[in-house]
Amino acid sequence: MQLFYNPDITESTTQLAFSREESRHIVKVLRKSTGDKLFVTNGKGWLFTVELNLADIKNCLATIVDKQFQDARDYKIHLAVAPTKMNDRYEWFLEKATEIGIDSITPIICDHSERKVVKLERFEKILQAAMKQSLHYYLPVLNAPIPFKTFIDDLQHGDCFIAHCEETNKKSLKQCIKPKTELTILIGPEGDFSTKEIELALKNNFIPVTLGHTRLRTETAAIVACHTAALINE
DSSP: OOEEEOTTOOTTOOEEEOOHHHHHIIIIISOOOTTOEEEEEOSBSEEEEEEEEEOOSSOOEEEEEEEEEOOOOSSEEEEEEOOOSSHHHHHHHHHHHHHHOOSEEEEEEOTTOSOOOOOHHHHHHHHHHHHHHTTOSBOOEEOOOEEHHHHHHHOOSSEEEEEOOSSSOOEEHHHHOOTTOEEEEEEOOTTOOOHHHHHHHHHTTOEEEEOOSSOOOHHHHHHHHHHHHHHHTO
8 A cells, every 4th residue: 555645635625636756656656547546644644545537747636535534542652852963863763653653752952962953844754754654644743842941841741751861760661651641751862861851850740761771872762662652552
């Protein structure tokens, strides 16, 4: 199944025009022709079946012939992850977390962050590609980067956890997560969260957790946290 993404299509849409790039892919790569069917999602839970009316390399046109809505999961995973020094590591995290199943992502700028600027447009494209590849019908929400303290002060709902490397009293994340809940997990930069940041999180009722017995890279820790939450909810 080849899945396409169009954020503007709604349940009331009847006709659809594919972009020039998508049209070329449909005709040249997929070898589709008039009358063939394709699948499109708007990233909001809808799966549309469309039939090609015009199979042109520059402008494919289609009619919607069927639509199905998939209910959202009964739990929410929000990861707040510090940007990594190397962009490709963060991009790998975005791709894999989307495949596993994540609802929202916030890059947090921390005391030890070596990277404070991210390319949201590129990150968004990675999320879209991963959603299509893994046949998800919900596109994760990518929030703008935000300072750690601002994020902590603004967050006011759900179960909240902070994974850090300091030798303090911590619980295993898998023992803390409750099924069918909304949860937020903080993952720090390569140099870990500062002591001040950890104290601030604990003061705001974040639960300190460990992800295992070994020290993980930022992007690996984020994937472990995401997968752990998904497994608990299976």
